[in-house]
Amino acid sequence: MTGPGETANDGHDPAFARAAARNHRRIVFGGQVGLLLALLALWHFGSGVLFDPFYMGTPTGVAAVLFQDFSSPRFYRDLWVTAVEMGAGYLGGALGGIILGILLSQWRLVAEILDPYFSALNSIPRIALAPLLVIWFGIDLMPKIVLAATLVFFLTFYCTLSGIRDVEKSLIDVARVVGANERQIFRHVVLPGASAWIINGLKMSLPYALIGVIVGEFLISSSGLGYRLNAYSTAYNTNGTFAMLLVMMALMMALNAIVSFIERRALSWRPPVEGTAATAV
Amino acid sequence: MTQPILRLRNLGKRFVTQERVVEAIRGISMDVAAGEFLTMVGPSGCGKSTILNIVSGLMQPSTGSVEVNGVAIHGVTRDIGYVTQQHNLMPWRTLIDNVAFPLEVAGIGKSERYDKALALIATAGLSGFENSYPHELSGGMRQRGNIIRTLIYSPRIILMDEPFGPLDAQTRVVLQDQLLRLWEQTGVTIIFITHDLHEAIGLGDRVALLSAHPGRLVRIDEVPMPRPRDIFRMHDQQDFRRLYDNIWSELERQVLNQGEAQ
Numbered sequence: 001m002t003g004p005g006e007t008a009n010d011g012h013d014p015a016f017a018r019a020a021a022r023n024h025r026r027i028v029f030g031g032q033v034g035l036l037l038a039l040l041a042l043w044h045f046g047s048g049v050l051f052d053p054f055y056m057g058t059p060t061g062v063a064a065v066l067f068q069d070f071s072s073p074r075f076y077r078d079l080w081v082t083a084v085e086m087g088a089g090y091l092g093g094a095l096g097g098i099i100l101g102i103l104l105s106q107w108r109l110v111a112e113i114l115d116p117y118f119s120a121l122n123s124i125p126r127i128a129l130a131p132l133l134v135i136w137f138g139i140d141l142m143p144k145i146v147l148a149a150t151l152v153f154f155l156t157f158y159c160t161l162s163g164i165r166d167v168e169k170s171l172i173d174v175a176r177v178v179g180a181n182e183r184q185i186f187r188h189v190v191l192p193g194a195s196a197w198i199i200n201g202l203k204m205s206l207p208y209a210l211i212g213v214i215v216g217e218f219l220i221s222s223s224g225l226g227y228r229l230n231a232y233s234t235a236y237n238t239n240g241t242f243a244m245l246l247v248m249m250a251l252m253m254a255l256n257a258i259v260s261f262i263e264r265r266a267l268s269w270r271p272p273v274e275g276t277a278a279t280a281v
Numbered sequence: 282m283t284q285p286i287l288r289l290r291n292l293g294k295r296f297v298t299q300e301r302v303v304e305a306i307r308g309i310s311m312d313v314a315a316g317e318f319l320t321m322v323g324p325s326g327c328g329k330s331t332i333l334n335i336v337s338g339l340m341q342p343s344t345g346s347v348e349v350n351g352v353a354i355h356g357v358t359r360d361i362g363y364v365t366q367q368h369n370l371m372p373w374r375t376l377i378d379n380v381a382f383p384l385e386v387a388g389i390g391k392s393e394r395y396d397k398a399l400a401l402i403a404t405a406g407l408s409g410f411e412n413s414y415p416h417e418l419s420g421g422m423r424q425r426g427n428i429i430r431t432l433i434y435s436p437r438i439i440l441m442d443e444p445f446g447p448l449d450a451q452t453r454v455v456l457q458d459q460l461l462r463l464w465e466q467t468g469v470t471i472i473f474i475t476h477d478l479h480e481a482i483g484l485g486d487r488v489a490l491l492s493a494h495p496g497r498l499v500r501i502d503e504v505p506m507p508r509p510r511d512i513f514r515m516h517d518q519q520d521f522r523r524l525y526d527n528i529w530s531e532l533e534r535q536v537l538n539q540g541e542a543q
Contacts, residue, residue, distance in 0.1 A: 178383035271416040
């Protein structure tokens with residue numbers, strides 16, 4: 001009873017399927033690189049013809065700023081400041097969200113009582129909190145960390161809570177019948193069952209951590225990538241502004257890749273999703 | 282009969298919602314002998330799953346009690362295993378880690394529990410799939426995994442809630458045959474719920490017939506067929522046909538009654 005008909009295989013020759021997939025990936029990648037080159041060419045040769053380089057900058061100008069920044073210690077200090085703010089805000093918010101989500105999933109009554117308060121707090125536009133955060137935490141790194149953390153917190157909190165409530169009750173029942181105690185049920189059934197939700201929350205909230213930090217640096221700062229971006233734009237240095245956008249974009253994509261890697265490792269048990277890899281948020 | 286391993290005394294269960302009270306089962310009393318294979322049939326809504334949920338200890342009865350070897354039980358016990366209709370294998374665990382889970386929570390070391398799990402996986406014809414995740418297995422393979430996960434910790438009583446219900450006819454009869462052989466080897470006591478009267482008679486020492494709304498015990502019939510049985514050829518035999526027709530006429534009446542009630 002273990003013939004090929006019993007497995008979940010669609011019967012194609014795997015070697016052929018792999019070759020076809022490789023070929024497909026090559027075409028997609030080639031198209032992507034081609035599009036990038038076409039856009040750069042349009043930007044470069046259209047500059048001064050189709051649009052004013054004062055507003056749009058030029059690829060060579062942006063490259064020059066990047067080159068200059070990459071050899072300036074000041075740039076690395078700003079990058080470091082933003083990274084620290086973002087890392088601390090993200091970790092703090094995510095840890096708080098996951099822990100409180102776990103606690104409130106166990107204390108249903110408390111969760112129900114607190115529910116409208118969480119909704120109300122989450123309804124505050126976070127940028128409007130900035131003036132208050134300056135009063136409380138000054139103008140150093142702390143207000144930006146807190147701003148990022150408040151954004152990350154609610155996303156991971158709600159995802160953790162939903163994930164734990166979404167765990168199939170029948171799996172918990174089976175674990176109980178075979179003799180698992182409450183602690184074992186939590187560790188072996190509830191947490192793994194909620195892990196897809198929790199990791200999704202971690203993934204979704206990542207860009208918000210950067211948004212919180214950059215906006216904070218816009219408003220009140222004398223260092224960081226957001227400050228640098230603001231400084232370039234107030235000096236009408238379009239090339240510098242684009243350069244900072246590129247840096248932030250690269251930073252975000254790198255972080256996304258890290259989280260996606262962790263996700264693939266942690267959730268390797270899930271059936272593979274049809275088609276290409278999941279898109280970044 | 283010596284002391285029964287399992288005794289149900291006047292079991293009743295009401296579910297109270299904000300709109301109404303639903304009586305699922307009423308006054309269920311029966312004794313099950315050690316090593317017996319008891320099957321239960323009834324129309325849908327006869328509370329079969331409610332009975333098993335109560336006997337497993339997951340649900341408290343509204344009236345009555347469940348006794349194992351003369352001692353009333355409250356809550357789950359390792360003496361009673363429960364094979365549910367859905368496979369309920371944890372999707373994040375491989376087959377071997379699912380099967381070995383009951384030993385893991387009992388604190389048994391990895392090599393010992395893997396040895397036991399591998400032996401059972403081989404018995405169930407699943408060798409080579411021990412490191413597969415449930416989504417990589419067919420329905421029949423998952424259900425076998427579900428059954429050996431219960432066998433691995435040797436509960437003395439095993440409850441089965443239509444374990445072969447979701448499977449196709451061929452896989453069903455093969456698994457019925459394997460189950461009979463496992464039962465003969467281990468001497469475990471089985472209470473097996475099914476919709477399928479054919480299956481109930483083919484497997485059981487006795488067949489309990491239940492009515493619906495609320496579920497009550499209508500009758501219990503001894504199955505006069507000798508063991509070991511050939512489940513593939515059961516339906517040819519005179520005794521099988523006679524008992525089948527006899528219980529079926531009663532089951533038919535229950536099903537029709539239920540149709541009128543709705």
